[in-house]
Amino acid sequence: MRYLFLLLFVYPLNLAAQTTMSGKVLSLVNQKPVADASVFLNNTSIGTKTDAAGTFTLSNVKNGKYDLIVSCVGFEAVSQGVVVQDNKVQVPDIQLMPKVTELREVKIGKKNTRVDSRRARLLRMFMQEFLGNTANASQTKILNPEILYLDYDEEQQKLTASTQDFLIIENKALGYRTKYLLTSFVKDPLNNILQYTGASAFEQIKGTPEQQTEWQNKRVKTYLGSAMHFLRACTENAVGQNDFTVFKLQRTPNPDRAPDSVILRKIRYFTDVKERDSAIYWSTMFQEPRFAYSVPKVKLDAKEYIKATDQKSFFALYHPNILMVNYKNNNANANANSTLIIFGDQETYFDSNGIILSMRDNKFERYWSELRFADQLPADYELPRSLK
Structure with missing residues (x-):
């Protein structure tokens, strides 16, 4: 995929407005319109196709930072960064490069x-x-x-x-x-x-x-307690109202546990040489906690770990200590629905949609880190009005 990294900074007239985004897709070679190209905002359900003139319009786009993706058969896909903060955005012409098909060697013979x-x-x-x-x-x-x-x-x-x-x-x-x-x-x-x-x-x-009702209920269940839910609550200064509590904690390495790299190499070696007892020993050690934690019982206020940036609708998450985020549990020792946010020396940036723009060298552990693509909701997901 070719990345343009063009940022469109359109200053806000109405932060609550829904945005319309329009543009045109052309061939880089002859500047002719490219029809039937797929145009969509990454990680959302907002998308369309270009018409015969190569033009497109995306509607109901909320303020935030997006990757605008354009793809079409026979062309290289393009990703273009767009920062939306207005009720109408005109995207500069997007030019697609014809795709050079990579020929791969085909071997015909017996099934391997x-x-x-x-x-x-x-x-x-x-x-x-x-x-x-x-x-x-x-x-x-x-x-x-x-x-x-x-x-x-x-x-x-x-x-x-x-x-x-x-x-x-x-x-x-x-x-x-x-x-x-x-x-x-x-x-x-x-x-x-x-x-x-x-x-x-x-x-x-x-x-x-019936299926639509079931899907809606499961989307609600997936959203509640998620990173998207928490970050949106942070932007609205409503962390507690959304049943989240945040604590700071400190941790020290478990002196009785070897590093992961050592344990995994030992498991592989003893498995290969069929020394079962040794393999079990190292496998058991792998299940031991990596760290011991000390959790203060004082809850943190959102202003202690969230701050606004110089761009409206964009925020920074940072704390010098590790943060424990609990959902629907005020107990600082809770683990089932708790997430640890481990910071390096830089902030994590996110937008008002609850979408992380850059984790840098920061990471999640426990609950949020266990969720994968099957638990991902589009960035434009909204709770049903009855639950807001």
């Missing part, structure tokens, strides 16, 4: 059962880490997994993945069919890294009234 088995194993690993292990994940399926490029470094135990086209992901728990262009996926357990980047367009699945 070993290769097929390895890909099936890597695909299971990818599905588990990308979609997750929640109830929502159990009802989510990738309809075209054959387009995934998967690679696994046996020595480093590192799984990587990407696609050149959109994955079609059907989530029958939440009622969404999503197109997802996977730019990069890395699972590196030795360095405790799991990260993926890409572009997604959500579309609601058509269903019976």
Whole structure:
């Protein structure tokens, strides 16, 4: 995907207004309009197609920062950063580069059962880490997994993945069919890294009234207590009213537990040499907590970890200590619905939609870190009015 990184700073006339965004898509080679191109805002359900003149209009866009994605058969996809703070935005002409098809060697011969088995194993690993292990994940399926490029470094135990086209992901728990262009996926357990980047367009699945009601209820359940819910509550100065409590805590490494990289190498070695007792010993150690925590019982006020930036509708999250965020539980020792926010030396930025713009070297642990794509809602999701 080609990235333009053009930011459109349009100063606000009415922060509560819904924005209309218009533009035109052209071929870079001959400057002719590109018809039937898909145009959508990343991680939302807002999208459309260009008409015969290459023009498009997106409606009902709230203030915030978005990646505008444009894709069309025969062209390279384009991602363009847009900051929206007005009731009408005219996007400069978007030019698409014709795609150079990469020819891959095709080998014809006997079916390689070993290769097929390895890909099936890597695909299971990818599905588990990308979609997750929640109830929502159990009802989510990738309809075209054959387009995934998967690679696994046996020595480093590192799984990587990407696609050149959109994955079609059907989530029958939440009622969404999503197109997802996977730019990069890395699972590196030795360095405790799991990260993926890409572009997604959500579309609601058509269903019976009963199905629509069930999907709406599950979306509400998924939203409540989520990072999106918490960050939106922060922007509205309504953390407590939304049943969140925040504590600061300190932690020290568990002196009886070896680092993850050491444990995983030991498990692999003793498994390979079939020393069962030693493998069990190190596997048991892996389940031990990495840290011991000291939790003060004083709740933090939102102003102690949230601050406005020089741009309206954009906020910064930071605290010199680790933050514990609890949902519907005032007990500082709660774990079931608690999340730890671990800060490096920089802030995490997010917008009024509750969408994180940059985590930098900060990370989540516990509840939010366990959620994957199957538990993701589009950025334009709103609670039903009856629950607001």
